Amino acid sequence: MTNAPAHILTLNDVTLRFGGLVAVNGLSLSIEKGSIAGLIGPNGAGKTSVFNVITGFYMPSSGHVDFRSEDGGIIRITGLPPHKVCKAGLARTFQNIRLFTNETVLQNVMVGSYVRQKSRWWMSLMPGLFRGAEREELEIRERSMRLLNRLGLEAYANAPASSLPYGAQRRLEIARALATEPQFLLLDEPAAGMNPQESAELLGFIRELRSDFDLTILLIEHDMKVVMGVCERIWVMDQGALIASGTPEEIRENPRVIEAYLGKDAVNA
Amino acid sequence: MSLNMFVQHFINALGLGSLYGLIAIGYTMVYGILRLINFAHGDIFMLGAYFVFFATIQYKLPWALGVIIAVIGATMCGLLVDRTAYRPLRSAPRISALISAIGVSFFIQNLSVVVFSGIPRPVVQPPMLMKAIPIGGIRLIPLGLMVPVISFLLVSGLLWIVYKTKPGLAMRSISHDIETTRLMGVSVDRIIALTFALGSALAAVAGILWALRYPRVEPFMGILPGLKAFIAAVFGGIGSIPGAMIGGLSLGFVEIMSIAFFPHLSGYKDAFAFVLLIVILLVRPSGLMGEKQEEKI
Amino acid sequence: MNGTTGKNKTRNNLLTAVSVVLFVVFLSWAPGNLNGYTIRILNLIAINAILGLSLNLIYGMTGMFSLGHAGFMAIGAYVSALLILSPQQKELMWILEPIAPWLLNLKAPFTALAEKGGPLFGWLAFLQVPFLSSLFLAGLVASLFGLLIALPVLRLGGDYLGIATLGFSEIIRIMITNMTPITNGSLGLKGLPSYAGLWTNYGCLAAVLICMTRLMRSNFGNVLRAVRDDEIAAKTMGIDTFRARVLAFTLGCFGGGLGGALMGNLITTIDPKMFMITQTYSLLMIVVVGGLGSITGSIVGAVLVTTMLEWLRFVENPVSIGAFQIPGIPGMRMVIFSLLLIIVIIFRREGIMGMREFTWDWFFRNSSAQAEPQSKGGEAQ
Numbered sequence A: 001m002t003n004a005p006a007h008i009l010t011l012n013d014v015t016l017r018f019g020g021l022v023a024v025n026g027l028s029l030s031i032e033k034g035s036i037a038g039l040i041g042p043n044g045a046g047k048t049s050v051f052n053v054i055t056g057f058y059m060p061s062s063g064h065v066d067f068r069s070e071d072g073g074i075i076r077i078t079g080l081p082p083h084k085v086c087k088a089g090l091a092r093t094f095q096n097i098r099l100f101t102n103e104t105v106l107q108n109v110m111v112g113s114y115v116r117q118k119s120r121w122w123m124s125l126m127p128g129l130f131r132g133a134e135r136e137e138l139e140i141r142e143r144s145m146r147l148l149n150r151l152g153l154e155a156y157a158n159a160p161a162s163s164l165p166y167g168a169q170r171r172l173e174i175a176r177a178l179a180t181e182p183q184f185l186l187l188d189e190p191a192a193g194m195n196p197q198e199s200a201e202l203l204g205f206i207r208e209l210r211s212d213f214d215l216t217i218l219l220i221e222h223d224m225k226v227v228m229g230v231c232e233r234i235w236v237m238d239q240g241a242l243i244a245s246g247t248p249e250e251i252r253e254n255p256r257v258i259e260a261y262l263g264k265d266a267v268n269a
Numbered sequence B: 001m002s003l004n005m006f007v008q009h010f011i012n013a014l015g016l017g018s019l020y021g022l023i024a025i026g027y028t029m030v031y032g033i034l035r036l037i038n039f040a041h042g043d044i045f046m047l048g049a050y051f052v053f054f055a056t057i058q059y060k061l062p063w064a065l066g067v068i069i070a071v072i073g074a075t076m077c078g079l080l081v082d083r084t085a086y087r088p089l090r091s092a093p094r095i096s097a098l099i100s101a102i103g104v105s106f107f108i109q110n111l112s113v114v115v116f117s118g119i120p121r122p123v124v125q126p127p128m129l130m131k132a133i134p135i136g137g138i139r140l141i142p143l144g145l146m147v148p149v150i151s152f153l154l155v156s157g158l159l160w161i162v163y164k165t166k167p168g169l170a171m172r173s174i175s176h177d178i179e180t181t182r183l184m185g186v187s188v189d190r191i192i193a194l195t196f197a198l199g200s201a202l203a204a205v206a207g208i209l210w211a212l213r214y215p216r217v218e219p220f221m222g223i224l225p226g227l228k229a230f231i232a233a234v235f236g237g238i239g240s241i242p243g244a245m246i247g248g249l250s251l252g253f254v255e256i257m258s259i260a261f262f263p264h265l266s267g268y269k270d271a272f273a274f275v276l277l278i279v280i281l282l283v284r285p286s287g288l289m290g291e292k293q294e295e296k297i
Numbered sequence C: 001m002n003g004t005t006g007k008n009k010t011r012n013n014l015l016t017a018v019s020v021v022l023f024v025v026f027l028s029w030a031p032g033n034l035n036g037y038t039i040r041i042l043n044l045i046a047i048n049a050i051l052g053l054s055l056n057l058i059y060g061m062t063g064m065f066s067l068g069h070a071g072f073m074a075i076g077a078y079v080s081a082l083l084i085l086s087p088q089q090k091e092l093m094w095i096l097e098p099i100a101p102w103l104l105n106l107k108a109p110f111t112a113l114a115e116k117g118g119p120l121f122g123w124l125a126f127l128q129v130p131f132l133s134s135l136f137l138a139g140l141v142a143s144l145f146g147l148l149i150a151l152p153v154l155r156l157g158g159d160y161l162g163i164a165t166l167g168f169s170e171i172i173r174i175m176i177t178n179m180t181p182i183t184n185g186s187l188g189l190k191g192l193p194s195y196a197g198l199w200t201n202y203g204c205l206a207a208v209l210i211c212m213t214r215l216m217r218s219n220f221g222n223v224l225r226a227v228r229d230d231e232i233a234a235k236t237m238g239i240d241t242f243r244a245r246v247l248a249f250t251l252g253c254f255g256g257g258l259g260g261a262l263m264g265n266l267i268t269t270i271d272p273k274m275f276m277i278t279q280t281y282s283l284l285m286i287v288v289v290g291g292l293g294s295i296t297g298s299i300v301g302a303v304l305v306t307t308m309l310e311w312l313r314f315v316e317n318p319v320s321i322g323a324f325q326i327p328g329i330p331g332m333r334m335v336i337f338s339l340l341l342i343i344v345i346i347f348r349r350e351g352i353m354g355m356r357e358f359t360w361d362w363f364f365r366n367s368s369a370q371a372e373p374q375s376k377g378g379e380a381q
Helices: A047-054 A082-088 A105-116 A131-150 A166-179 A196-212 A224-230 A248-253 A255-262 A264-268 B003-034 B041-058 B063-089 B094-116 B142-164 B166-176 B178-183 B188-213 B223-236 B241-261 B263-268 B271-283 C006-033 C036-061 C069-084 C087-093 C107-117 C122-128 C130-153 C158-178 C198-217 C219-229 C231-236 C241-267 C277-290 C295-312 C332-347 C360-364
Strands: A007-018 A021-032 A036-040 A062-068 A074-076 A090-092 A184-188 A216-220 A233-238 A241-246 B133-135 B138-140
Touching: A007 A047, A007 A216, A021 A047, A021 A062, A021 A216, A021 A233, A021 A241, A036 A047, A036 A196, A036 A224, A047 A184, A047 A216, A082 A090, A082 A105, A082 C231, A090 A166, A105 A131, A105 A166, A105 C219, A131 A166, A166 A184, A166 A196, A196 A216, A196 A224, A224 A248, A233 A248, A233 A255, A241 A248, A241 A255, A248 A255, B003 B041, B003 B138, B003 B142, B003 B166, B003 B188, B003 B223, B003 B241, B041 B063, B041 B094, B041 B188, B041 B223, B063 B094, B063 B188, B063 C332, B094 C158, B094 C277, B094 C332, B138 B142, B142 B166, B142 B188, B142 B241, B166 B178, B166 B188, B178 B188, B223 B241, B223 B271, B223 C158, B241 B263, B241 B271, B263 C158, B271 C130, B271 C158, C006 C036, C006 C198, C006 C360, C036 C069, C036 C198, C036 C219, C036 C241, C036 C277, C036 C295, C069 C130, C069 C158, C069 C241, C069 C277, C130 C158, C130 C198, C130 C241, C158 C277, C198 C219, C198 C241, C198 C295, C219 C231, C219 C241, C231 C241, C277 C295, C277 C332, C295 C332
Parallel strands: A036 A216, A036 A233, A090 A184, A184 A216
Antiparallel strands: A007 A021, A007 A062, A062 A074, A233 A241, B133 B138
């Protein structure tokens, strides 16, 4: 795999072991900047483990992950703790939604802005002394409201995050991730729990996210309509290893992929 | 240090460590199945001591009867604690049960002050147990040997229950996955009650032996031994019964032997346990024999 | 933007200002018109509020279950006492072993600095008020210990953190009992000059209240709550959760030390037995009953717990030996007290306020156009 200038995230022979279990086996992939990519595979293939490696929650037993930051330089993000990975420009959502349940919707999004916030915590203690800090807090609030607006959540701004309907909670997670001003967005099963109409709308939504926020998007997904409909390139995993990669058309026809999902007999069907 | 002194210290350490271990087992069993630090456990230990004191000294019953009454009484208290303070909070966040445990512990201590009076009471040590027996140049007291032996027997009995009987299997199963165990038709509440009963009984015995060994009972006598025993359980690996015993023995040895070799540290005796705790939590939080707990991301 | 409109905000600020003025008037009126016992209770309420708020910062806001607050109170109390006791008193009190020489006259370096400094170091003048500076230093030293303890221990979660902090608190207490040249050991320190009256205690409370409110309303406050609610998600959003927790813990310990110093000053005697786990029980009660995560809750809790503890004295036949020494008091008071904690945690674990804050809006809900969905955490008016 060449590291052509257009690639923003590269995994190089990443292996992740948990004792005797090999969760990820020599995975290599390279994602083009600005693209929408998909990571699919049957349950237990290791997809979320890959996300956890990329975002710094697991340290791979071997291999590394490189990320091209905004200024063009390449950062080796393997071994960085999760908060530094976010600071470098990668944000993610979770398969089981992880919201700050005892905070309001607005507060959830404002937390996302903290990583880019310049003023320090103690500046808020003294009233009137640090005008710049007060201004920045107001800006963050306004910016967060705009994000909520953009994602259709402004009506919920002061409601507790736990009170939101499921679909709104998913959008809130995305809004919060966007508040960290990422270049790269990892979405873990964004279509989970959606009915066909919602997942159809999701396609356009993801494309808008990509263009409005200048993102590269990698998503894990089981809903094939979404995957085939929005991904420009797809990687397929099975039992920890990469078994195929290519465009949606190529993947659809690939016998190994069909076998992984449906078993050997389905290949000939 | 003479051999005689060393052996005496050794036996002391063995005895103290066994007592810590007996108490620690109760903590580790309850934590293993409920993920709860039973703060009131040290007070069950205290109640065991008080019950035997009242039975034998106040009411002049024979020792064997007193012991039985004390163990049964303390065990019932342990069950009562679970039933009233922990069971209502089974589905609540874990911290709530923890706070409830703290509250119950406080309650039992202060109730004991009201009922038994806060004045420390002396316990009469049966002279038969305290007479020094010379063995090959070394003088030992029977009580000093009894404690580790009794503890060993009790722990062996417990391990037999846990690993060779059906209820024991249920206990181990609950500590892995409580929901699935419930789905398999096990009466989870009953098994939890059994766990509390076993742990409380051991703590009661430890209380009785402690009262004989350090002949004084007072309502707050359970705080420090209880805390140290929990630390011993953590040290040995929370959730592991052998670990609790190993942890208890380790702590007993550290306490006694450090003071034996460095007498000027005796004021800091109680601090050793906490230092041990900090060290084990930093180096190997799962303890000597514990399993690592991972959170799913 | 905010839950309240501009016009309502002005109204709220006005109401708050009026309340503050009324309270100040009350504080001026009180010493001449209320008996000593009531004044003492008022002082105790303020101190307990400071302690409750600082524990709430650690536990309710940031989610760290710390059982060690008594230890930091002890540090604060001893630091402050050592600073304000005169050398003569110290020589008299240290009867078991003589006091460590460097502790004998602690005022000297301060006065020397201020004298030599002249106009350049005019700001050092505040150090010439030994009591206020002793309070500040009490908090500072306590927070330094907090920092030392936080670094190794805050990586642990939940139950283990509770036991580890409890362990540290006990280590501190044992060290105080044993380091007789420094602390006079188990004899404790008696006859502390009582400088702190209603103004000092409530002044400190006001300062703590203002700082905490501003902190929790800022984005950093959002961050602390995020660390409490879901640490993994917080990390993913770029938050160094370890650093945030250490910070919250250290700040909370400052409050603990400050509270301990004020407490020692109120009771005029301190000894290691005051700072046992039983002290932590009381603080836990304040925070839980008031409402974890609510600033208003800690104040309400402090008022309730303090008055209740005092009122309960009349329930039993009291032999009061100081405020928090349990051995020797018949004990019924504490029985009821602990029973209440159990009842609260079983039947209403969110306490009185839950995570909500007091707001003047509550009185005007009928006249406002719509009822805003109750916003949680940090929207104190």
